[in-house]
Amino acid sequence: MARWTHLTITVSDLPKSIDFYTEICGLVVVRDRRPEGSTVWLGAHKSLDEDPAFVLVLLPGEVRDRVGHLGFQCGLREEVDQIAARAERLGILEAPPTDSGGVVGYSTIIRDPDGHLVEFTHGQPIQGL
Template identity: 25%
Template sequence: MRFLHTMLRVGDLQKSIDFYTNVLGMKLLRQKEYPKGEFTLAFLGYGSEEDHTVLELTYNWDVSSYDLGDGYGHIAIEVDDVYKAAEAVKKAGGKIIREAGPMNAGTTIIAFAEDPDGYQIEFIGADHTRG
């Protein structure tokens, strides 16, 4: 078995694609409309679907927003330097909701960003298994 993707429902597909590509540096791998189902899927990631886990964005044509619920947590992205990643997000127009620094119950350096739909993205340093 292999972990393939995580799916998020989004209210504005282009705005979300712009965020994940321009702010977080992912690549749009593929996109397809499904007129009979009235939805569009877009797959994004840092590498090919054959070799990497990717993000699936689902846009239901007549839905502009969703209630995120309290069971959902976040997407985690490993970065070389959490402080630099958070600053890069801010410079690209993204929203940081928790500045870079040690987590509240350990020494691991983390930061959190928020995408256009309110989904949280955690940045965690490459040495995260030590903290």
């Protein structure tokens, strides 16, 4: 059976996008291919001897299409509030924290440097997250 391993998004400013996804989303650079092919791969914090299960690949270029949204699950409701407050200070808050209950949980939505939507949730009943 095939395993889902990555998602590639086009970004207009690679360093700015790397900063966003590492500083705000908590991802780490797991492969830097700028010298060979221009992409940077980001994943969840991992040990040096363990490959991440899924990576976000940043491809520099003209942004023509955006994804619906990228989703991150937070361990605490307060983390969602902290991210929303930081996003508001940066002028990138799209939707303030809202408790929708059910399968959605508590969430906020922000925009990355190219306008891709990024959702942070707490309490989504998705096993294993």
